[in-house]
Amino acid sequence: MVARADLRVLGSAAVIAFSLGLAPQGGYAQDAAQDAAETPGGETSVPYAPAAQPETVQQAPADAPASDAPAAEASDATLPEISSDVASEAGEAAPQIDGAASPVEPQAASQSASQSPASEADAGVPSEHLPHDLSPVGMFMAADWVVKSVMIGLALASFFTWTIWVAKSLEIATAKSRAEKALKAIAEASSLDAAVLALNDQKGPAAMLAKAAKEEVTVSSMMGDQLSPAGLKERVTSRLSRIEAAAGRRLSKGTGFLATVGSTAPFVGLFGTVWGIMNAFIGISEAQTTNLAVVAPGIAEALLATALGLVAAIPAVVIYNLFARSITGYRQLLADASAAVERLVSRQLDAHQLVPQAAGRKQRAAAAE
Structure with missing residues (x-):
């Protein structure tokens, strides 16, 4: 065991x-x-094994x-x-x-796949919103109805501005020519009757000054002994001043429209600009992209409205200032003609031509009785 x-x-x-x-x-x-x-290349190392x-x-x-x-x-x-x-x-x-290590590749692929449709969408959106024609006419046709109304109004204002410039230029030139001729005839006349005779065939406010003074002298001479030289001069001056004022108002017609266009056209164009930019931002929000090709057409339309406002306003201001100087010069010519007529009336009173005529009429009336 x-x-x-x-x-x-x-x-x-x-x-x-x-x-x-x-x-x-x-x-x-x-x-x-x-x-x-762990060893690359498929090589294996045999470890040391003790016997x-x-x-x-x-x-x-x-x-x-x-x-x-x-x-x-x-x-x-x-x-x-x-x-x-x-x-x-x-x-x-x-x-x-x-x-x-393998999930990295699908993630990168998914990112590239998600970015490629967005880039394609951004590339496709501008072609839908971009106008076919970027000329002024094309931008006008692609604009909103409010912007179109502003552009049409500014275009009409510019058209009327140039029409007034042509018409008023001819009118002022004709009026100045007549006033200069009448002033020359009045200055060369030795008496009021000679001035009226020289201006008999002429028209215009300057010729009317001499004729109006002659009529007032004729009417006042019928007063006889009650005729006062000071009163006659005052009445003649009043009639001449009214003729001058009427001629100035008649020649200034149309210039008020120029002043209105010059002061309001920039603001009307600015209104069109603001409205166009609002539409551009609305287009950006609807397209869901910040591509400049989507924003550019709306901003271009808005700036076109501003440009039309300046095109209408700048010539209107320049033409208004030009007409203001021309009308001032014309009124100065009428003032010179009126002063010349007053001198002729005063000269006639100093020569005692009116008083003897009144006395002679009295004597003839007494002899007839």
Whole structure:
């Protein structure tokens, strides 16, 4: 019995020693599998494995129990399982590394795919909103009805401005020519009757000045002894001043329209500009893009309204100032003609031509009685 117990102890010790001798080889196999997974090019480096130390194992006698051998076989069978687990873990580690790096490519692809439709949409939107013709006529046809109304009004204002300029230029030139001729005839006349005779065939306010003075002198001379030279001069001056004022008002007709256009046309054009820019921003919000090709047409239409306002206002202001100077010069000519007529009336009064005529009429009336 003692010998059999010793044999069992020795057999167990041999199995443990054999298993301990093979355990480092399993560790080295695991390290080798990891190095093979990490080494590029498929080259595997064989780790240094120390040589197994020979061990003296006493063989069991023939009469040893058979239960000791299965223990050794079980210990040997556990070694392949360890190596297979290590290999499976190494195999799973490699797909995990590949899986961690692989999601980067789909994300980049999704970003490029999401950006490409947006760029295509931005490229396609301007072609829908961009006018076919960017000339002034094309922008006018593509403008909103409010902006069109502003442009039409400013165009009509500009047309009437140039029409008034042509008509008034001819009228002022004709009036100045007549006034200069009448002034020359009055200045050369020695008496009021001679001036009226020289201006008999002429027309215009200057000729009317001399005729009006002659009529007032004739009417006042019928007063007889009640005739006052001061009163006559006052009445003549009043009639001449009224003629001058009427001539100035008649010649100034139409210039008020020029002043109105010059002062309001820029603001009307500014209104069209504001309205056009509002439409441009509305187009941006509807197109959902900030592309300049979408914004440019609306802003161009708005600026066209401002340009038309300036085109209408600037000539109107210049023409109004030109007419104001011309009318002032014409009124000065009428004032000179009126002064010349007053001098002729005063000269006639100083020559006592009116009083003797009144006395002679009285004497003739008394003789008739």
